[in-house]
Amino acid sequence: MYYKLGISKFNEHLIDVELNFQAEWENPILELPNWTPGSYKIRDYSKNIINITCDYPISKLSKHQWKITSAKNTNIVVKYQVYAFELTVRTSYLDNLYGLLTPASIFFYISDNNNQIDNKGNQIEIDIRIQKNWKIFCTLNYTNSKYLAINYDELIDSPIGLAHENGYELLEYEIDEIPCEVVLIGVKGNQNIGKFKDDLIKIQKYSIKLFGELPYDRYLWVLYVVGKGRGGLEHKKSNFSIINRWAFNNDEDKYNELIELEAHEHFHAYNIKRITLDKFGPFDYSKENYTKLLWVAEGITSHYDKVTLPRAGISDEEYYWKNVSQSYLTLLKIEGRKIKSLSEASFDAWIGLYQPHEGSHNFDISYYLKGGLVSLMLDLEIRHQTNWENSLDTFYLELYRLFKTERFRYTDENFKQKLEEITNTNLDKFWKKYIIGVDELDFEYYLDLIGMKIEYKFEKTPYLGVVLDSSKQNVLKVRSNSPAMKGGIYSKDKIISINQFEINKSTYDTIFKNLKSNEIVKIHFIRDQVLKMVEIQLEDPIISKIKIIPNESSSDIVKNRRKLFLMQSK
Numbered sequence: 001m002y003y004k005l006g007i008s009k010f011n012e013h014l015i016d017v018e019l020n021f022q023a024e025w026e027n028p029i030l031e032l033p034n035w036t037p038g039s040y041k042i043r044d045y046s047k048n049i050i051n052i053t054c055d056y057p058i059s060k061l062s063k064h065q066w067k068i069t070s071a072k073n074t075n076i077v078v079k080y081q082v083y084a085f086e087l088t089v090r091t092s093y094l095d096n097l098y099g100l101l102t103p104a105s106i107f108f109y110i111s112d113n114n115n116q117i118d119n120k121g122n123q124i125e126i127d128i129r130i131q132k133n134w135k136i137f138c139t140l141n142y143t144n145s146k147y148l149a150i151n152y153d154e155l156i157d158s159p160i161g162l163a164h165e166n167g168y169e170l171l172e173y174e175i176d177e178i179p180c181e182v183v184l185i186g187v188k189g190n191q192n193i194g195k196f197k198d199d200l201i202k203i204q205k206y207s208i209k210l211f212g213e214l215p216y217d218r219y220l221w222v223l224y225v226v227g228k229g230r231g232g233l234e235h236k237k238s239n240f241s242i243i244n245r246w247a248f249n250n251d252e253d254k255y256n257e258l259i260e261l262e263a264h265e266h267f268h269a270y271n272i273k274r275i276t277l278d279k280f281g282p283f284d285y286s287k288e289n290y291t292k293l294l295w296v297a298e299g300i301t302s303h304y305d306k307v308t309l310p311r312a313g314i315s316d317e318e319y320y321w322k323n324v325s326q327s328y329l330t331l332l333k334i335e336g337r338k339i340k341s342l343s344e345a346s347f348d349a350w351i352g353l354y355q356p357h358e359g360s361h362n363f364d365i366s367y368y369l370k371g372g373l374v375s376l377m378l379d380l381e382i383r384h385q386t387n388w389e390n391s392l393d394t395f396y397l398e399l400y401r402l403f404k405t406e407r408f409r410y411t412d413e414n415f416k417q418k419l420e421e422i423t424n425t426n427l428d429k430f431w432k433k434y435i436i437g438v439d440e441l442d443f444e445y446y447l448d449l450i451g452m453k454i455e456y457k458f459e460k461t462p463y464l465g466v467v468l469d470s471s472k473q474n475v476l477k478v479r480s481n482s483p484a485m486k487g488g489i490y491s492k493d494k495i496i497s498i499n500q501f502e503i504n505k506s507t508y509d510t511i512f513k514n515l516k517s518n519e520i521v522k523i524h525f526i527r528d529q530v531l532k533m534v535e536i537q538l539e540d541p542i543i544s545k546i547k548i549i550p551n552e553s554s555s556d557i558v559k560n561r562r563k564l565f566l567m568q569s570k
């Protein structure tokens with residue numbers, strides 16, 4: 001298969017594509033993916049395919065399939081355009097300064113009429129035509145002026161960054177003789193690429209300590225610096241992120257969050273891009289691919305992205321615990337933690353985490369958030385059970401060895417058994433409570449194992465149970481079992497007054513501070529353009545702040561374990 005991309009219609013946001021291939025069977029079918037790995041949502045990329053033509057009769061079979069009427073061995077040329085104006089790491093975008101091409105939204109594979117065979121195993125050549133003052137960033141092999149993907153999965157895993165010469169900043173470096181590039185694309189904010197590169201190297205060095213080596217022969221960090229938006233997507237040899245252009249101030253948490261995002265995607269180069277599930281490749285791009293283990297992909301990675309910072313010497317211990325405290329507080333405010341297990345949330349990602357609505361928080365839980373906290377507990381559980389001989393690191397190091405020697409992949413069914421086998425633990429109870437069950441996390445017990453304790457602070461105002469927008473009038477969410485829900489406030493209601501005092505941004509704090517727990521209040525609100533009133537009994541204040549702090553009365557052995565945990569262990 002041979003693709004020619006013509007990139008010149010910047011202001012139209014159109015990519016001209018020409019596909020050349022020889023039909024391996026009669027009546028070949030062009031298929032465009034409906035999703036891309038790492039982002040578990042049906043995205044219907046085909047909605048952006050326009051003006052498709054072919055020198056043989058071509059007709060549409062379904063939303064993402066086109067049938068070409070031709071004989072076997074015919075040389076076929078298909079031309080089409082892709083509309084690209086959605087700047088996320090899972091879609092495509094093109095303007096007069098830069099572009100991001102997500103391969104799943106651009107490149108077809110070919111299948112037969114009965115959907116039984118396809119050419120995803122074939123190599124693919126790509127010729128990108130763009131003005132000379134533009135630069136292309138892509139990890140596919142580049143020879144004879146063409147990019148070469150050894151198969152379709154590799155193509156899909158290799159996004160293409162484009163930048164006008166005025167629109168990027170690039171630094172190249174080597175680590176263990178592996179060439180790496182970091183490129184910042186977009187309108188500059190306060191970026192300091194030199195300092196940033198040094199921290200990326202620290203992330204890579206931490207990975208080397210953990211796994212013994214870097215898993216790739218080159219690596220590309222591509223970051224789009226924008227005013228609004230955030231996200232990253234993992235790939236085998238690269239990491240494409242979208243970040244805030246003002247995130248580079250070293251004194252602020254925003255910078256640590258940026259480094260965490262990069263540490264997250266880099267850990268994926270091992271966890272999920274190599275150490276992975278049996279069903280993660282070759283992928284079926286036509287429909288949802290279900291697994292109960294997305295919490296392993298994302299939760300364990302979220303745990304490592306946080307702990308990488310102190311372990312790699314990028315942030316101090318205090319920042320790490322502040323970060324964990326914040327996650328735990330967020331979890332405690334999501335009622336869905338009592339309803340959906342990590343295992344179920346993983347399976348439902350396609351209709352859950354990726355398609356949230358105003359009530360999701362009451363029924364669903366993020367496998368990133370809860371998965372990260374449970375992974376921290378899992379690490380401590382393994383350490384505790386093995387008298388600090390083994391840890392989650394032990395498990396990952398061994399899985400990486402098995403991947404390299406046997407191309408080992410785990411399954412939904414054998415993951416737990418493999419984890420127990422390698423770490424010499426029994427995790428029956430842990431699994432029942434926290435992975436397939438919805439028990440409250442016994443976080444204090446685990447923190448105590450490393451000499452930490454939790455300090456709780458409570459709100460100064462009574463509990464109503466709504467999340468309001470910045471105007472302090474419009475109800476975004478209503479929490480389960482809250483006074484607001486029991487009393488009949490819905491999301492989308494607009495609160496006008498409490499006890500007949502007008503509620504808005506400037507009055508909200510004063511009015512709430514003067515209310516008492518258990519007080520019955522009159523709330524006037526507008527629903528569907530009609531004024532309504534309810535009486536609601538407020539409840540005791542809820543937790544407003546969590547601080548995880550050292551327990552000074554812990555023994556030296558326990559304090560030492562904390563040091564060991566926050567340092568790179570074996």
Ligand SMILES: [Zn+2]
Nearest residue numbers: 264268298301
């Ligand atoms: Zn991730």
